[in-house]
Amino acid sequence: MVRLARSRHVAEFRRIFQDPVLFIGLLLVVIFIALAILAPIWAMVKESWTEDGQDLFSRYLGSPVYRTIIRNTLEMGLLVATLGTVLGFVLAYIQVKVAVPFKRLFHLIALVPVISPPFAVATAVLLLFGRNGMISKGIFNERYDIYGLDGLTLVLTLSYFTIAYLNMHGMMMALDPALDEAATNLGASKWRIFRTVTVPMLIPGIAGSFLLLFVEAIADLGNPLVMGGNFEVLSTRIYVSIVGLYNTTAAAVLSVILLVPSLLVFVVQRYWISRTSVVSVTGKPSGTPRQITHPLVRWPLFAFAMAITGLVFLIYGTIFVGAFTQIINVNNTFTLEHFDFVINGYGSEAMKDTTQLAAIATPIAGVLGMLVAFLVARKKFLGRNALDFATMLGIAVPGTILGIGYLLVFNSAIEVTLPVVGTFTLIPKMTGGRAVFGGAAAIVIVFIVRSVPAALRSGVAALSQIDPAIEEASISLGADNFGTFRRVTLPLVRPAFLSGLIYAFARSMTTISAIIFLTTPKTKIMTHQILNEVENGRYGNAFAYCVILILIVLAAITILSVAIGTSSGAEKTIEGGA
Amino acid sequence: MIAPQAGTLVLEEVSKTFPQRDGGGEVRAVDRVSLSIGVGEFVTLLGPSGCGKTTTLRLISGFEFPSSGRILLDGKDISNRPPNKRDMAMVFQSYALFPHMTVANNVAYGLRVRHVGQQELKQRVAHVLDLMGLAGLAERRPHEMSGGQQQRVALARSLVVEPRVLLFDEPLSNLDAKLRVQMRSEIRNIQRRLNITSVYVTHDQVEAMALSDRIVVMNDGHIEQMGTPEEIYRRPVSRFVADFIGRANFVEGTIHDVSGERATVSLLGQTVTVSAGFQPHPGDTVTVVLRPESLVLRSDPGLEQVRVEQMMYLGSSVEYLLARGDQRLIAVDTDPRSDRLFREGDLAGLTFEPETVHILPARA
Numbered sequence: 044m045v046r047l048a049r050s051r052h053v054a055e056f057r058r059i060f061q062d063p064v065l066f067i068g069l070l071l072v073v074i075f076i077a078l079a080i081l082a083p084i085w086a087m088v089k090e091s092w093t094e095d096g097q098d099l100f101s102r103y104l105g106s107p108v109y110r111t112i113i114r115n116t117l118e119m120g121l122l123v124a125t126l127g128t129v130l131g132f133v134l135a136y137i138q139v140k141v142a143v144p145f146k147r148l149f150h151l152i153a154l155v156p157v158i159s160p161p162f163a164v165a166t167a168v169l170l171l172f173g174r175n176g177m178i179s180k181g182i183f184n185e186r187y188d189i190y191g192l193d194g195l196t197l198v199l200t201l202s203y204f205t206i207a208y209l210n211m212h213g214m215m216m217a218l219d220p221a222l223d224e225a226a227t228n229l230g231a232s233k234w235r236i237f238r239t240v241t242v243p244m245l246i247p248g249i250a251g252s253f254l255l256l257f258v259e260a261i262a263d264l265g266n267p268l269v270m271g272g273n274f275e276v277l278s279t280r281i282y283v284s285i286v287g288l289y290n291t292t293a294a295a296v297l298s299v300i301l302l303v304p305s306l307l308v309f310v311v312q313r314y315w316i317s318r319t320s321v322v323s324v325t326g327k328p329s330g331t332p333r334q335i336t337h338p339l340v341r342w343p344l345f346a347f348a349m350a351i352t353g354l355v356f357l358i359y360g361t362i363f364v365g366a367f368t369q370i371i372n373v374n375n376t377f378t379l380e381h382f383d384f385v386i387n388g389y390g391s392e393a394m395k396d397t398t399q400l401a402a403i404a405t406p407i408a409g410v411l412g413m414l415v416a417f418l419v420a421r422k423k424f425l426g427r428n429a430l431d432f433a434t435m436l437g438i439a440v441p442g443t444i445l446g447i448g449y450l451l452v453f454n455s456a457i458e459v460t461l462p463v464v465g466t467f468t469l470i471p472k473m474t475g476g477r478a479v480f481g482g483a484a485a486i487v488i489v490f491i492v493r494s495v496p497a498a499l500r501s502g503v504a505a506l507s508q509i510d511p512a513i514e515e516a517s518i519s520l521g522a523d524n525f526g527t528f529r530r531v532t533l534p535l536v537r538p539a540f541l542s543g544l545i546y547a548f549a550r551s552m553t554t555i556s557a558i559i560f561l562t563t564p565k566t567k568i569m570t571h572q573i574l575n576e577v578e579n580g581r582y583g584n585a586f587a588y589c590v591i592l593i594l595i596v597l598a599a600i601t602i603l604s605v606a607i608g609t610s611s612g613a614e615k616t617i618e619g620g621a
Numbered sequence: 622m623i624a625p626q627a628g629t630l631v632l633e634e635v636s637k638t639f640p641q642r643d644g645g646g647e648v649r650a651v652d653r654v655s656l657s658i659g660v661g662e663f664v665t666l667l668g669p670s671g672c673g674k675t676t677t678l679r680l681i682s683g684f685e686f687p688s689s690g691r692i693l694l695d696g697k698d699i700s701n702r703p704p705n706k707r708d709m710a711m712v713f714q715s716y717a718l719f720p721h722m723t724v725a726n727n728v729a730y731g732l733r734v735r736h737v738g739q740q741e742l743k744q745r746v747a748h749v750l751d752l753m754g755l756a757g758l759a760e761r762r763p764h765e766m767s768g769g770q771q772q773r774v775a776l777a778r779s780l781v782v783e784p785r786v787l788l789f790d791e792p793l794s795n796l797d798a799k800l801r802v803q804m805r806s807e808i809r810n811i812q813r814r815l816n817i818t819s820v821y822v823t824h825d826q827v828e829a830m831a832l833s834d835r836i837v838v839m840n841d842g843h844i845e846q847m848g849t850p851e852e853i854y855r856r857p858v859s860r861f862v863a864d865f866i867g868r869a870n871f872v873e874g875t876i877h878d879v880s881g882e883r884a885t886v887s888l889l890g891q892t893v894t895v896s897a898g899f900q901p902h903p904g905d906t907v908t909v910v911l912r913p914e915s916l917v918l919r920s921d922p923g924l925e926q927v928r929v930e931q932m933m934y935l936g937s938s939v940e941y942l943l944a945r946g947d948q949r950l951i952a953v954d955t956d957p958r959s960d961r962l963f964r965e966g967d968l969a970g971l972t973f974e975p976e977t978v979h980i981l982p983a984r985a
Binding site for chain 1: 709
């Protein structure tokens with residue numbers, strides 16, 4: 044039996060070898076994942092397990108200070124996960140099931156955080172609700188101390204609820220309206236349907252959103268740096284260990300402590316939630332869900348959605364106004380100085396560098412994501428699941444951890460000595476001073492690693508909607524795998540490819556935690572510059588950066604949509620006929 | 622045209638096992654199937670779902686690879702050759718048209734892959750569209766067409782590349798009954814005209830009978846019987862085949878005299894001599910297959926008496942459900958005249974057409 048199974052695996056690989064393009068594709072993917080994802084994580088874990096590291100482990104886990112930090116991290120994660128899931132659920136429910144005006148607006152409001160730079164919300168909230176806040180002090184005359192858990196929870200919830208919203212929006216759209224009708228037909232009230240049909244069907248989605256939000260919250264670095272105050276969490280401690288104390292081992296040890304809950308959640312999410320799910324997120328909406336029109340449900344929910352919309356407008360309005368104001372709330376005169384600083388002055392370099400690097404990373408991430416999706420969803424080979432898992436690690440692992448791993452692996456050139464050829468450099472030094480391309484190569488790779496998982500998931504979702512017979516038809520007519528991918532698969536997954544590209548660009552432009560240790564004086568990244576400006580209290584410059592960053596992302600979305608086209612022209616028969 | 626010859630496409634002891642979904646074991650989907658198909662022959666793989674017919678077709682097409690055994694095309698072993706190098710074309714149940722291409726581009730696809738020149742490509746596409754009655758629809762998209770038209774495009778797309786072997790995976794099961802009958806005869810006509818070797822998978826026995834030169838009845842991964850539609854219907858080798866192809870009554874009989882393969886068998890109180898197709902022994906109890914249309918009812922008290930439990934008048938025929946003790950038999954009168962109809966509850970004398978009697982070995 045074992046031998047039979049082994050010979051099958053051998054035969055599977057032989058078949059992949061037979062197709063050179065597929066084989067090279069698989070080889071490149073495996074090499075990339077091994078070097079860019081697995082090696083850094085492994086190096087980080089190894090660093091934490093040196094003698095010094097083991098020492099630190101026992102010291103940290105025994106020390107009250109660090110216990111508080113760990114407790115803070117988990118507490119913040121749980122709070123954000125709960126509030127973010129509730130907010131996402133309510134907004135999705137309003138969007139799908141309740142008859143209210145301005146639905147389109149509410150949908151856009153829920154999506155805004157995707158393109159928002161990391162410090163924008165935190166800084167604006169600080170100016171609105173902080174000690175000298177325009178609202179807390181200005182209107183209520185209250186010197187409210189927003190630094191710490193409460194402020195962090197607010198900004199993190201506002202930054203990440205989109206994940207829960209999109210997740211549950213998809214699920215609610217996929218819920219068969221016939222279920223509601225069947226329940227109504229059996230005599231159930233709307234409230235009873237909500238309790239006994241809607242919520243139970245969505246439990247996997249609710250649990251999944253909760254877990255994702257938890258991971259995002261504990262991995263976040265930007266917001267705790269700005270809003271944390273004396274409230275320390277693991278990610279900020281890791282940052283201080285590297286940037287303040289130059290102690291990589293300490294950072295690695297803390298990273299492993301942070302990695303444990305992150306990976307645990309990732310595994311649970313992947314193997315448990317996806318199995319218990321009774322609704323497929325990718326399912327097409329099977330008709331228009333019945334809308335709830337009862338005034339006691341409708342109007343309070345409408346008021347809630349309006350309140351959230353108002354808050355989002357207030358926050359982004361502050362950013363916008365702040366970018367055109369000398370010192371907001373102190374000297375409210377109109378100025379273009381901040382934009383001058385970003386566009387023509389010191390900031391122009393970061394603006395150009397970041398946009399360029401993101402523009403390089405985006406197509407690579409998009410194609411790589413589709414390639415992995417194709418391999419995972421359509422080809423049979425040993426290690427297919429491992430490939431999917433390893434690719435997803437790129438986002439499951441907190442960004443700071445990836446950054447430290449890069450410092451450990453790529454801070455010196457990797458040389459190989461071979462007989463005959465002699466010693467040669469396999470991979471040049473990619474991080475720190477005198478790094479190749481001034482560190483830009485490492486940053487592009489991190490951009491790719493962080494974006495590929497989303498492209499992979501949207502690719503797999505799109506492929507699962509396409510009847511495999513369509514690709515088989517192409518092969519049966521004589522096309523090889525690559526020809527089939529190019530002529531048939533890619534055109535059909537174009538919308539998913541587009542959303543993968545948009546996500547990759549937005550993610551690259553707004554990422555901070557993964558690249559904060561990798562920027563060099565030669566390669567400046569906007570998010571890092573924003574952090575510097577915020578830390579030095581130059582909010583005007585920070586807001587100008589934010590506004591420009593948002594504009595660049597919106598421009599890129601427009602260009603990509605036009606260039607690739609949002610419609611495959613084939614939605615109606617994506618199943619191939621029938 | 623090449624004259625029909627034996628064995629263009631040959632399967633030698635082909636098996637396919639799949640790992641069981643939950644854990645250790647393996648499932649043998651195709652079990653030592655051997656088969657030889659001649660040039661221009663139309664062979665149907667027929668069987669209930671899960672019998673291995675689709676897996677066998679996918680092994681031939683190259684979308685699956687055999688766990689053991691060989692597949693030969695024109696004498697060359699193609700068992701491990703990828704599907705795009707096999708010179709076969711498949712027509713799918715779901716049609717599998719490329720939704721982002723027009724009809725013309727769908728049909729031209731295989732020619733483009735083969736780098737056929739623009740001039741020739743246009744000619745061949747136009748020719749095959751004409752042949753399939755699709756001439757006016759070249760610029761349509763698949764979703765703008767009916768199911769029948771889509772299936773015609775799928776067939777045109779496969780025909781235009783002039784494959785060595787044409788494969789069909791239940792191509793008609795998404796069509797409504799009337800269209801199915803019409804497409805069935807179109808497929809047969811075109812296949813005959815172009816003399817294309819064809820392998821066709823279906824679970825519909827009527828479709829198999831109407832289309833095939835030869836039917837391969839499969840069950841549980843192995844071949845139960847191979848033969849022309851008439852052989853399969855008239856001389857099934859097992860209870861399974863007799864039951865699956867058409868309808869059958871099974872009656873016990875006793876062997877009396879044997880000379881060579883001819884045997885005298887008594888059943889329903891009568892004695893007939895039949896050709897057995899195997900070596901029976903005097904005294905054996907055998908299963909006799911009687912098709913409903915070979916059972917005859919008479920008002921004759923000398924014959925074995927059965928009770929009419931149900932009578933269904935169908936116009937061109939009448940169907941009777943008969944009670945013979947505990948056993949239920951079906952009889953069909955294909956020439957129902959009102960003067961000799963039986964009513965429910967009537968007693969009737971049962972006899973049969975002696976030349977249609979077919980006996981099965983005791984174990985089958």
